[in-house]
Amino acid sequence: MPIARPEPQNARVIAHVDMDCFYVQVEQRKNPELRGLPTAVVQYNSWKGGGLIAVGYEARKFGVKRSMRGDEAKRICPNIQLIQVPVARGKADLNLYRNAGSEVVSILATKGRCERASIDEVYLDLTDAAEMMLSETPPEVLEEIDEEVLKSHVLGLHVEGNEREENVREWLRRSDADHQDKLLACGAIIVAQLRMKVLYETKFTCSAGIAHNKMLAKLASAMHKPAQQTVVPFSSVKDLLASLPVKKMKQLGGKLGSSLQADLGVNNVGDLLQFSQEKLQEHYGVNTGTWLWNISRGISGDAVVDRLLPKSHGCGKTFPGPQALKTIASGTCSILKFLQGKIPSSTSLSDAGEFHKESLPLSSTDDVQSKGCTVMDEEVKHKELASEAASNDIDTIFQAKPLKRIGSSVGKTKDVRKSSILKFFQSSNSSFHTMNQACERSSLDQASSSSFPECEEHSDLEQIDEQVGFSEDRIDSDGHHNQTRNGYTWGINMENIDPSVLDELPMEIQREIREWFHPPKRANTSRKGSTIVHYFSPVKKG
């Protein structure tokens, strides 16, 4: 299942940053009175108090766990504050948390390549920044090292209670350390700064791991939570893996991990060292076998990919147990309700028996309502076929195989920035200049649209936007943030702004820019071959 990649030539500095019980923090920021109280976030609450999807640290002390029912959580932690996920169109709506995640990404993406790994975690490749720091202001010349850095956990560094911070300071500044450790020390300093910036600007705490590859960074970020960071020096890798239960390793939490235990008697990752590469390949295939051989040695060459946006977007709702939709009318009604405000490239339905997935591309000119009916028609047809003529009464068939889930998704995103409006920006070779122009442009009134032929088309597209409910600001698949003002959609690519340029701006302006050109939220996507919406954004710098 995983693919094996060798470690690249030069040592890297990779960080994995993970928000602490993120949804809970989002709710606590929204309502500060919740701070310090045992808190959890639940989806729905009519059935047994809803399902917990995030649990704060105060509540964890009581044994409250994710996936627990609200009622159960209340039983073992009577004072727990259960906050419900917002509901939109009859389903849990996670956009609040997605947007909060984007706030964090915008800060974390400023010091190196950044890969948004999920709604609340990112990988960073800080190699260049660390090399830079090492050559210009290495830790040993720093007069003062920030408290947050000193609170780092350095694996393998033997420390005693109150001397911990002094030992960390010494480790950071050790001039006899090898190049790799020095780089990690710089990485730790950079990550601590980033984490403080995240806290200052978003009020969210996070934890981080700093290591030479993604796998170890990910492992480390989970070792000391919340609001702490952990460094994995090269020299400590062997011991770390020797006693690490295989199930703790990413990708080994499921069947593969169980197989290692049951079939090979491997309990800790280090136990894998006894097996030859060939042996592992015999058991699990070339790719997985090699991957296992590598990870047992702490080798993991996966690159941090420059991607601030999700690759696909989906949404869905399940109708569990007795809530399964047993009539065609209720099914149709739910699908229409569900589709309102969404452009699915495909819509899938599943029932009690077989899984039924229809790929029904939807273009921007389609009538969402009629498309919803088509989806339902297909579902009914499917059920008829699947029922093997046990009954020719469609409603009976439907009752026997009720609808249990509705979902839709868009994927295979494609950059749709292609337009003559690019000419407008091409005269500018500075992204800041471009940005100013964009700002000025955005405040022009409609009259000036005559000089931009594409605006007419654009206006149509916005109407379509309205119809399908995509009128909020958005990001295209390359991380360009776009905002609609006065009939225009303007965008700017945060990645292309020279950070030093931004830093020189007055704080107020910086704030304005950040608020305006907010970081990626959800991609503005189009299905390959059938463009749904067009957006414009400035050309790349350079």
Added chain:
DNA sequence: CATTATGAGCCG
């Protein structure tokens, strides 16, 4: 009967 809603990625 009710661990949801979303994601990513590999394989054939």
Added chain:
DNA sequence: TCGGCTCAT
């Protein structure tokens, strides 16, 4: 290119 399956939180 797509459906199926695995894994994660």
